Amino acid sequence: MAHGFTLKIHQTHHTIADFEKIQEYILEVLDNPTKGLHLFPELYLTGYPLQDLLLQQSFIEKYKIMLEQINEHSLGLKLDESKALLLGGLNYTFDEKGLPLKIENVIFELIPGKSLKKIYTKRLLPNYDIFDEKKYFTPGDECGVWKFQDKNIALMICEDMWPSNAHPLDPAYDIQLLLQKKKLDLDLIINLSASPYHLGKGEKRIKRGSEISGSLGAPFVYINRVGGEDEILFDGRSFLVNEDELIWEGKLFEADISELPLPDKKAPKYKLDDTSVLENTWESLFNPQLIKSGASHPILKPLDDVDCARTLAALKFGIREYARKSGINKFLVALSGGIDSTLVLTIVKLCLEEGQELEALFMPGYYTVPASFDLSEKLCKNLNIPLKILPIKFLHTSIRNAFNDSLSTPLEGLADENIQSRLRGALLYSRSNQAGSLVFNTSNKSELAVGYSTQYGDSVGALSVLGDLFKSEVFNLAGYINKKYNNLIPEEILLRPPSAELREDQFDEQTLPAYEILDGILEGLLSYRLSPKNLITLGFPREDVEKTFNLYQKVEFKRFQFCPIIKVKPKSFGFGYRIPICKERF
């Protein structure tokens, strides 16, 4: 028996609103001789997430022109119904004044010789955490069953496969009802996605795809976008699953254009019912089991080698994407001799492509111990990166004198600590201006959570590499890199006690709880939204919990002005984290 057609997976992406390249790619696919079903990710025609960009007239004008040109090109071709492109895109409905009345997230069918035709509108709009789709889109109210070459194909867009009590319905269940009513057999289920990456997400998608395949009795093919957009990464990892059998999996963090034969369908293994809600949406946000089980901490599982490999791949991809889209090929990292800046420098080095340059800037001050320089030098030698040295002692003294002379008040305590960090921030950006380089931020998630950094000082940067990793995870990842890359990072850096080196004999643990405790508390606060009471019940020391919670609550103003963070975990600071600055603390 002939399968009838081939699946061509276009796991790829272009920069948001790069209509020229998007059009070029689509016309090329239209023209090339590959028959069958060409599948593209969700909102391939525009990019995602677009936020308010999709409301701007300049965006709408360009988008409309592109659609017209695609139609014109297709209509100039000979009709060929053995080939169809399924493209994710926006469908605007305008009122008589030319204003958008509604905007839908849709699948267009494009058959050579015909115009683009909307065949499905996304029904479930994610609107939690980083998602704001209800702000922009009107949901569809029709079940997605479409016909291609006598095959019945179910259509879904991303969230449609994730029913929960945040949504009014389950699209898969509706498809099952329709099939029963019309006495149809299904041959394939397609899901076009733009699904953001976080650790563990890929496995969840395959598991869920397999469940839907098993219940509707047809192979399930999932096409995911690949690309980095500010803080969000799309990891690709498209897949084809037939009930329990994973037939194919696309590349991680890489474009992947693959051709697959349509597998034979199997009989449905079980039926969906109308209460087949996956889980309480809030569950992943609260996780009450943790509290009720009375299990003692840690809540935070260290990153194992598989986690580290994934995380490293994600960070490298995020860096490359940001650099590519910024059009900058020179990179700059301030090195302190500590683990955070060491790891950032190392990861950026591992990202470098032909023609790209990386430079480290070391800015020793009065409280920089000699080991910090020696280790920085050793690291840069290992990495083969130029190390520039710009001492701040003299400048620091000059500023102290200026305060004494001009304002008759000495710089002391916190003011004297912070000026060193801010002076470094200013010098780092002077170097960036001078060299035309992109500055990577070196803060980690633990610091961000408790405000253990100087605003406009060590918190500067265009993009945060480690802002979604707790300090203990920074150590996990550095250890992994050393295993994989033959001790690229001098071992001593991993063993030194963390210090800001802004006063004599300063160490982080004088101010903060030990990192393995701090990070567990923070994971509880942030990922599970636990209260101090919950955390104390879990076995964390009361004093540490209270100190951490107090610090966390009062530094929202610092996080407000922080740069984008490459998101690698389910719950991150950034766009999906929204807490008022001004509030009563408790």
Add this chain to the structure above:
Amino acid sequence: MAHGFTLKIHQTHHTIADFEKIQEYILEVLDNPTKGLHLFPELYLTGYPLQDLLLQQSFIEKYKIMLEQINEHSLGLKLDESKALLLGGLNYTFDEKGLPLKIENVIFELIPGKSLKKIYTKRLLPNYDIFDEKKYFTPGDECGVWKFQDKNIALMICEDMWPSNAHPLDPAYDIQLLLQKKKLDLDLIINLSASPYHLGKGEKRIKRGSEISGSLGAPFVYINRVGGEDEILFDGRSFLVNEDELIWEGKLFEADISELPLPDKKAPKYKLDDTSVLENTWESLFNPQLIKSGASHPILKPLDDVDCARTLAALKFGIREYARKSGINKFLVALSGGIDSTLVLTIVKLCLEEGQELEALFMPGYYTVPASFDLSEKLCKNLNIPLKILPIKFLHTSIRNAFNDSLSTPLEGLADENIQSRLRGALLYSRSNQAGSLVFNTSNKSELAVGYSTQYGDSVGALSVLGDLFKSEVFNLAGYINKKYNNLIPEEILLRPPSAELREDQFDEQTLPAYEILDGILEGLLSYRLSPKNLITLGFPREDVEKTFNLYQKVEFKRFQFCPIIKVKPKSFGFGYRIPICKERF
């Protein structure tokens, strides 16, 4: 005829999540002898906007305890049905595991001797611009008609009075249907609101209240929150309107506790129909009339005296609220001798309350002309503010030398310009650390739009005072202050051509279009989302439009790290403005 009861308006607010003070106030109202209907704003019991705070277990725990204590107190009182409090609050529904299944924005009735009782759930959830209510709340599906002392009272919460094509229904129309069906006469319409301020909003609310009053045939009372939350201001200005008659209006930007008799109702003037949608929601965002009319610019109307008075009141209130909630009583502004920092210093001075201190810091460099110092000194004398002077010439030279000596590369061009600004930023924050003072940012909306500022330099600050006013509006407001306060600002400051003074003979208009043109273009881009094509059609010079649009598109990364801006206009940078950093520019 006796009106039966009194309306007591509690136009007030507490800091978000200040459960202690909220509870105290409610118990006091429960205990005091004032009969009648006590009306509080939307979400009075928690504060608004809460964002993710309402998902945190610590918040939920405290909120639950407060509700229990209010109930306990009320149940200890003698039943008194001649008095009721209508309180805006959150209603959580939990599943068997204690996780929130849904959260509603509701009105609670509280009668002495009884427990809190939910009587209405908000039906229309605003989810555009700064609003994200669909992220958190489940809408109500019941019409709000409630009885108090034999009177029929319609209930609404904020957005319920603003039907549009963004919403599936019109709550007022549903109320009319219910009244017809049950043959009821209405005696009063209540709207509890937390409605953010912007210029012109108050008049719109009264007009709309009057329309609803006229169509349902009953007086309309509107209770609005007053308070500043990060970037958003709630202006109070509650009102009571009876068809066309404005009976009472509450104070602007001030708490106002007022007692009003219930007015006699009038006969309905007209009927609502089920297509009584106010307007296309997008209309205020796009405004196509502008394009179609072919009217020539300006799009941006200068601020007149009434606008200036409102705007000044708003900025003063925003500053006071942020300071109060931060618990800081010392303020610091970097003064350059230009109009922006002058205006910020002047406004902060006008805000000062007993026990609060304000200081200006002037940091002259090589390119600071003598007039900048003279005018700063004159201004500080007029304002009676201490002026501290911290010259940066020597430090600037030292940094230049450090680059020459340590990096063998001179600081030139942009790098040499920016270091001055960043050095000032660092010194300003050293002074802030030293004095324990809050730094106000001095950027304006024009600068923010085109990135005409130095990141971590003049863009620093805890709160932006002028970030929602274009440069030409900064001049309007300064002129108004001079009229009202007898030339408090030295006239010469208003007449000097704007300059960053970072190189010899530098003036803004060498780089940017003239401000009156620039600001018109920006208003078109931002508030009306017009495209360059639209703007050129409107009569703006092509070259200026293209230059402005290019600058605007490429500086999203700067706005990303900017501080909160006091919002005074319908469309502002900040939370309600969301544009990706990485995108293809066109």
